[in-house]
Amino acid sequence: MNKEKLLIIGNGMAGVRCVEEILELDPLRFDITIVGAEPRPNYNRILLSKVLQGEQGHKDIVLNDWSWYQEHNINLLAGEQVSELNPENRQAITASGMVIPYDYLVLATGSAPFIPNIPGTEKEGVITFRTLDDCENMKRYALTYRKAVVIGGGLLGLEAARGLLHLGMEAAVIHNAPYIMNRQLDAQAAGMLQQELEGLGMTFLLDKHTARITGRNRVKELRFTDGSRLGVDVVVLAVGIRPRMELAERSGIRTSRGIVVDDYMRTSVPAIYAVGECAEHRGISYGLVAPLYEQAKILARTLCDSNPEPYTGSIPYSQLKISGIDVFSAGQITGPDTEVAVQHYDALSRTYKKVMQRHGRVAGAVLYGDTTESAALLSMVKTGAAAEQLLTRSSDHNEDQLGIRGMPLEEIICACNSVSKGQILSAVDEHRLQTVQEIKEKTRASGSCGGCRPQVSVLLQLAKDGKTNQAVKVKEGLKPVCSCTDKDHATLHSLISETVIHHEDIKSLTMHVLLQQLGWRTPDGCPVCRQAITFYLRMQDVDVQVLSPECLHAETEASAPWVTGIKVWLDPGLKKCEFYEQAQSLSSTCLARWIDVPLPDHLSAAITLLSGSSVSLLVHSIGISVSPAGWEVYAGGHSAHPVKESQLIGVAEEVEDVVELASAALQLYRQSAISGESIWQWVERRGVMEIRHHLLDESSRQALAIKLYRSCGRPAKANVNLEKMEGLCYGEA
Incomplete structure (x- = not known):
């Protein structure tokens, strides 16, 4: 069988990532040729600043060396350029005259530095910062010249300026806005960053507009529109990029800001696709690595006929890569209808955090000094999480371990490559990984911008x-839900949550439509996945009866994958002690608030004395006991095989506080358990420290408890008469 010919024009990060994805999906499908303009293998352009700053060498940023192309039978034409396309005959002609036939063509031509319309940019000593050759030019100039200026105070310009300082040059940054990185930061964070960079020796001229670059043949001076001048030896232009689309334009392919593509990365010409910085999707061209990789994955699935989900766009984010300075930005920092949800400034530790919301949803975030929360906040921005979820995050993120340990398994650690905490833990456990480098090789985490390397x-x-006791337990959660999909329970759970948040009219949703949106292989699923889906919807408090009955089949309320309510056992021994009235009030309040709550599994609660009781506290799902400190609350006990002892999750003095703590624990279990998971399994998988991390934070605990009360449609302060409440049990359990 003859293989189809796939031609990739561009040996950069987007084009080669598409090839990597194809090799994982269907390695024998294509005869692949890659044409690359640079005379070297694929390398990580994002880390050029590390090379310039002396932290890494050329070899350190190579993503795929020469041997990789040979091992996968890829024909790499390095140092070659395609000058002409013949779409009718499906041929590409190179500048050297080679004719390359193809069945499918991918334009991954990337972008070029934007050259502003300033007289004098053609003079010697005026350079850009885009390739390894540019790094070499800067190093060469640093041997002879002293004064360097970077025009552009954005992310790339600041990284270039820091590299010039490392090379021993003076570095001044010229920026046409009132503060640096004005597209990613607010004035507060930008001011903190500028002060830090000035401490390194960098100088700034803000709100400055360059009128011309002067000098006979070589740059000598900058002249500004306000009449001032600045003597200079080297000028680095870092004012943005523009998609390389000249080849597409000459070939009759539709272009605008970039090469126009649809949701499957198809251009206007059959069999020709575009991906990466050269592509324009829904009016946007992305210059960041995460969107490029997302596009590459969808394009690979499109080319391999693997039922791709449509590409709907990406959330932009930035992470400054200057040694010792941590800055992160994601989403909308300013704009109409945005307002501050959380803002915190610590002058002593020089940390700053601001989270923006729009219509009650997390819309953007800025972190300075401590970027531990970057992955979690980026995930919230991407999913449009409810702003109230910010309350469930710990207010103390000074300890990196606490922040990472508290993350759920499905939370993304490496945003560039979409690698979750669970995937990393699974790889560490399965392959006995010992270093971050080994994790990068197995999972790609930290393999692009490197911003997540500390996490x-x-x-x-x-x-x-x-x-973290999640490392071994995570494997089960990462298995596919069923043969209808490749998605594991954690991923399905996350997608269902997003669907509930973003679906305009959840009551109009049918199982058939939902399965289509989830990218299921079968139109109606199977009993296994239908039960899992209805379970996750119900735990999001969606009335699953709105789903089409013909698809639900036997998944009726009677056989649903959840149970309603919880039995509460009251220790008769409490009648003899002074706390009996409080225990009665506690019992009736708990039962009233929990009686109609849908839960993942059958649960029981026990209210008893700490010792000498006929009710065994430590083998109940929820245990509440009288103690010298007030009331102790336990979770995760199990009386049948395997017997499990419940774990202490908190202590409270007042009855209302006890109910709130126990209710918050139940809600945390509801919203994070996987289908069919009992509470003792959930406690072992999540870990008692992580559970306490959520419950002992007051705002988090209150938000969880309120959500539980709302799930059963009862007011938060509901109460009932103990004698009239059915299901309350006395005696031994």
Whole structure:
């Protein structure tokens, strides 16, 4: 069987990532040729600043060396350029005259530095910062010249300026806005960053507009529109990029800001696709690595006929890559209808955090000094999480380990490559990984911009120290739900949550439509996945009866994959002690608030004395006992095989506080358990430290408890007469 010919024009990160995805999906499908303009293998352009700053060498940023192309029988034409396309005959002609036939063509031509319309940009000493050759030019100039200026105070410009300082040059940044990185930061964060960079020796001229670059043949001076001048030896232009689309334009392919593509990365010409910085999707061209990789995955699935989900766009984010300075930005920082949800400034530790909301949803975030929360906040921005969920995050993120340990398994650690905490833990456990480099090789986490490397390092150390018991337990959760999909329970759970948040009219949703949106292989699923889906919807408090009955089949309320309510056992021995009236009030309040709550499994609660009781506290799902400190609350006990002892999750003095703590624990279990998971399994998988992390934070605990009360349609302060409440049990359990 003859293989189809696939031609990739561009040996950069987007084009080669598409090839990597194809090799994983269907390695024998295509005869692949890659044409690359640079005379070298694929490398990580994002880390050029690390090369310039002396932290890494050329070899350190190579993503795929020469041997990789040979191992996968890829024909790499390095140092070659395609000058002409013949779409009718499906041929590409190179500048050297080679004719390359193709069945499918991918334009991954990337972008070029934007050259502003300033007289004098053609003079010697005026350079850009885009390739390894540009890094070499800067190093060469640094041997002879002293004064350097970077025009552009954005992310790339600041990284270039820091590299010039490392090379021993003076570095001044010229920016046409009132503060640096004005597209990613607010004035507060930008001011903190500028002060830090000035401490390194960088200088700034803000609100400055360059009128011309002067000098006979070589740059000598900058002249500004306000009449001032600045002597200079080297000028680095870092004012943005523009998609390389000249080849597409000459070939009759539709272009606008970039090469126009649809949701499956198809251009206007059959059999020709575009991906990466050269592509324009829904009016946007992305210059960040995460969107490029997302596009590459969808394009690979399109080419391999693997039922791709449509690409709907990406959330932009930035992470500054200057040694010792941590800055993160994602989503909308300013704009109409946005307002501050959370803002915190600590002058002593020089940390700053601001989270923006729009219509009650998390819309953007800025972090300075401590970027531990970057992955979690980016996930919230991407999913449009409810702003009230910010309350469930710990207010203390000074300890990196605490922040990482508290993350759920499905939370993304590496945004560039979409690698979750669970995937990293699974790889560490399965392959006995010992270093961050090994994790990068197995999962790609920290393999692009490197911004998540500290989180990956902390996660690895936690796994080594045995401080997260998720490493072994995660494997079961990552298995596909059923043969209808490749998605695991954690992913399905997350997607269902997003659907509930973003679906305009959840009551109009049918199982058939939902399965289509989830990318299911079969139109109606199977009993296994239908039960899992109805379970996750019900735990999101969606009335599953709105789903089409013909698809639900036997998944009726009577056989639903959840149970309603919880039995509460009251220790008769309490009648003899002074706390009996409080225990009665506690029993009736708990039962009133929990009686109609849908739960993942059959649960029981026990209210008893700490010792000498006929009711065994430690083998109940929820245990509440009288103690010298007030009331102790336990979770995760199991009386049948295997017998499990419940774990202490908190202490409270007042009855209302006890109910709130126990209710918050139940809600945390409801919203994070996987289908069919009992509470003792959930406690073992999540870990008691992580559970306490959520419950002992007051705002988090209150938000969880209120959500539980709302799930059964009862007011938060509901109460009932103990004698009239059915299901309350006395005696031994």
